[in-house]
Amino acid sequence: MNVRRRGSAAVLAAAAVIGAAAPAVAADPSPSASASKPAALFGTGDPQFDGVWRQSFALLAQDTVGVIPSTKAVEWLTGQQCANGSFAPFRADPAKACDAKTMVDTNQTAAAVQALWAVGGHGDVVEDALDWLKSVQNKDGGWGYAPGGPSDANSTSLVIGALTATDTDPTKVTKGGKSPYDALLTFALPCSKDDGAFAFQPDKDGKLLPNADATAAGVLGSLGKGLVTGPGKKAAAATCADKPDRAQAAANGAAYLATAVAKDGHLKSALGGSPDQPDYGNTADAVVALAAQGGTDKAAEPLAWLEKNAAKWAKESGPSAYAQLIFAAHATGTDPRDFGGTDLVEGLNATGPAPQGVKASDSATASDQAADENENNDDSGFGVWWFVGVCLVFGIGIGFLLSGRNKKRQP
Template sequence: MPTTARTGAAALAAAALLIGAAGPALADTTPSPAAAPAALYGKGDPTYDGVWRQSLALTALGSAKVVPAASAVAWLTGQQCADGGWPSYRADAATACDPKTEDSNATAMAIQALTLLGGHQDAVTRGTAWLRTVQNADGSWAFNPGNPGDANSTGLAVNALLATGTDPVGVAKGGKTAYDGLALFQIGCLAPAAERGAFAYQPAPDGSLKANDLASAQALLAAAGGKLPVTNTNRVDAAPKPLDCTVNTPTVARANSAEAAGSYLYTQLSGNGQHLLQTTPGAAATPDYTGTAWAVLGLVQSGHPVQAAPAADWLADHGYDWAAKGKNGTDPAAAALLLLTAEAAQLDPYDFGGTNVVQLLIDAGPAPESVPAAAASASSPAPHNSAADDDSGFSPVWLVGIGLLIGIGGGLLLSLRRKRAAAQHPGSPSSGGTDKSGGTDKSEGDGQK
């Protein structure tokens, strides 16, 4: 049951919001975010992730047998550029794309979504052809074409190829296949034992590779021959095999790639309470929900659902706030990953740690065309222990705090009215005869990647 403090905190936040509305706005030079179109999942600024999150949402809902709104699918197909690629987002679909803004990650995810939904073969074919044209000479893919490749983008491109039934071995530049490109980023036997099998995001300037957990998690799905949604039911009862370094080779053979990456990630998950960590220089490590979800998907795809299960359970227990309580409400990409994780791990997406993640995602976008019977009869998206279920009262401490904030807000409002009156009547006693300033309201902007 939520504490009184949690409810009181919400009330204080509401009081602060009222005060902010009454008082003068502070100067803010942050550009206003782009408004999310009605057909898009999520309310946050879509500038950097519009196509990505729409594609993830449609993939997850499609895997749950939800038929999405036609407007949501039309928005995604309408974002495609004339040459077949997708940008991260374009506000005006009638304006021709700038090729420099086209994004291999968004394209790869859109291809998987539209392939799953069916009925969009032309868009899928053109998108796949575009991926072929922007493959680097070493077999890899970059986020934006023309840049050095990276493990995440290469892995996602491989996922898209597999989704369309295209063998990545047959997609090559200069004799280097898509799998050759992926292998460039995997750490072999010359590295310390703790890093072997992991993927680096990109090589360092000196060519060395440093283990990156998110890159390892996203690349694992591709190395294991997977795509979204993950539906693999193969099972290997033993844990993933670590890289065999009886012979110290700098590269990892294709046949050993998924097992080696899976072993690295399984070790990381086991050592960190069944989740991955993300580190920022100068700050304490924090849980990496995204990386953990991709690790579960990759482990299941590589035949290790038993080893993936504890991490899936951790996401079920801790993922609600991450997916549902962002600054813009529900994060559709996060909710979609939770749904995909639940289904890959063969857990109930309608009761994933007490959260109905199917409904959570449905509520983040336009009303679907239809939902399966299980969705229609399921409970609300909030978990059983969410703040929404809290009916406890306020403690006197919280009530005093609210009263103080309201009092301060009233004082600010009174002061503002006096200043406005003084500006209109410079000779009045409150003006001092000199105040001619005016307040300008500016909306507070934010950006989202």
């Protein structure tokens, strides 16, 4: 694949998802408020720890629902890239060259790759970022958060998503004869002992412990999916094996997630010894992973919980949260403009620069479908956007996806 040749002339509105994270597939920092936030940046918080991350999620989510992002917002993201192709969370002065003190990382870089490939028109930036990711690949085939750091399931899955999103075969990206899949499967635990979960990394004693967030990421990574993905086909049940292959690892991980959300409909997190709290972000990641591995039925329970409870969390948390919910809606064929009564698209757009508009094909089709709906209201609850999102953005309208991809590849 020649990303530079294929992507540099693409139009901004090309169609794109993912993921890990998935889902966000890495933790989304919670920055403090800042009065000096750049006008082109999504969110109101201090971008020191997550500027590129949240910008990438926002742009990718907008593209996923047919919204054409602000040119300034895209330019801000491309301007954050270092000369070597990597991205740091935030560079206050992009004109100043990156140096050894610039804290670049694989997660921001992989997220930026997926967003910029989706919106199109920045093949040089994408190719340079991929080259940097390949240059810091560990000998086990994986990646850690910081370049050279020990590989972990989340970071490795994020990079797999960046590779597959850009039509790069992860099996051909190797170091020491090891591919990213080889590294990822070292974190997969046998279902006979640990319910088939993925671990994030070995703990201080070298043990692999089940981790729901890493499992959501690991399922998507094993499937070769990025942050944006549609519902998969119903898959076979989990199979206990000491060394599962990719398909088995994904099935085992999905079974673990299904069990984890079965009681309350959501995942939990404990903060500083306080009682367990609902983990909205990781639950959204789990919805994407469950839908991608085994179809929308598997994700029905946590999806329903998010539709009922996540609106306040998204409003308080900002663009990354809205994006995660949009990814969950997309993965399940759910209307993102009526997600439990909340318009996720409107909410996301309000957190950043005004978008250019919607893609012409989406707008025209939505108008036609609206007319049909007025004549044939079946009370299905999915509405106009379900048809547009599923038929055009997912894959039923495969011509639309192919058209978007071809736009990215035009020389």
